[in-house]
Amino acid sequence: MYDQSTQGIIIFIAGTSFLLLLLISFIVSIAYKYRQKQNAYIKDIETLKTSHENILLQSQLEIQEQTFQKISREIHDNIGQKLTLAKLYLNTLDFADTYKTMTQVNDSVTVIGEAINDLSDLSHSMSSEIILNNGLIKALEFEAAQLTKSGVYKICFSATGNPVFMDTNTELMLFRIVQEVLNNIVKHADASEININLHYTDALLIIEIEDNGKGFYTGKTWPGTGLQNIKKRTHILKGIFNIASTIDVGTHIKIEIPFYANNQSI
Structure with missing residues (x-):
């Protein structure tokens, strides 16, 4: 009986050990597969992150290129013309006629002053510091004021709700999106009134x-x-872009940007 009992214990221990080894092997296998899936998931996340960063970088480069184009157009079409006019005044000075000379000099000074102010406004509008120093709302208020100064447009700007301040890159891209919309209105819409609401x-x-x-x-x-660029940049920010337009009535653009996707800090 003792031998049979001992043999039974040995068989029980051996069987238990075998089952334990199977269990350990199963756990190790599960852990290994989980680790593989985790590594694949991390790799996928890194790939998506890299892809998103590349898209964001490409968009930022496009924004820079369009910014340079806008600066070039503004200098050529506005500031350059004013400086040319000032040069014309100065080139036609008639020193024999003191009154006429003083009038032309004063006109030249006025035009040059306007050109300097326009250049300063352009610098503020194009610089990212306007976002860093003032935030999105103030930056867009400045942009609206610039359009109002042109005398061509009646601008209504408003911001409602409790402002949420997103990271600087996001707010800068939103600012450029609105600038692009306004630029399209100026170039294509033949409008006299523009309403902007945040x-x-x-x-x-x-x-x-x-x-x-x-x-x-x-x-x-x-x-x-x-508008294609605006739509693409909106999607980069995980947002929704909608547009409705009626011939001889006008165009309405609506952009929705989620805070959760853009590193908000209140």
């Missing part, structure tokens, strides 16, 4: 821009590449 909800920033211009058929190719 509405902050608990989860979203909703930007709405409306003009009373000539409108266009949204089913066809959009005028210029500006």
Whole structure:
């Protein structure tokens, strides 16, 4: 009996050890597969992150290129013309006529002063420091004021809700998006009134821009590449872009940006 009992214990221990080894092997196998899946998941996340960063970088480079183009156009079309006019005044000075000379000099000084102010405003508008120092709302108020100064447009700007301050890169991209919308209105809409509204909800920033211009058929190719760029940049920020336009009535653009996807800090 003792031998049989001992043999039974040995068999029990051996069987238990075998089952334990199987269990350990199963756990190790599960852990290994889990680790493999975790590594693959991390790799996928890194790939997505790299892809997103590349898209963001490409968009930032496009923004820089468009910024340079806008600076070039503004210098050529506005500031350059004023300086040319000042040069014309100075080149035609008639020193024999003191009164006329003083008038031309004063006119030249006035025009040069306007050109300097325009250059300063352009510098502020194009610089990212306007976002760093003032935030999105103040930057857009400045942009609206610049359009109002042109005398061509009646601008209504408003911001409602409790502002949420997102990271600087996000706010800068939003600022450039609105600039691009306004640039498209100036170039294509033949509008006289522009309404800009920022509405902050608990989860979203909703930007709405409306003009009373000539409108266009949204089913066809959009005028210029500006709206395509706006749509692409909105998607980079995990946002939603909508546009509605009616011929001879105007265009309404609505952009929704989620805070959770853009590193908000209240």
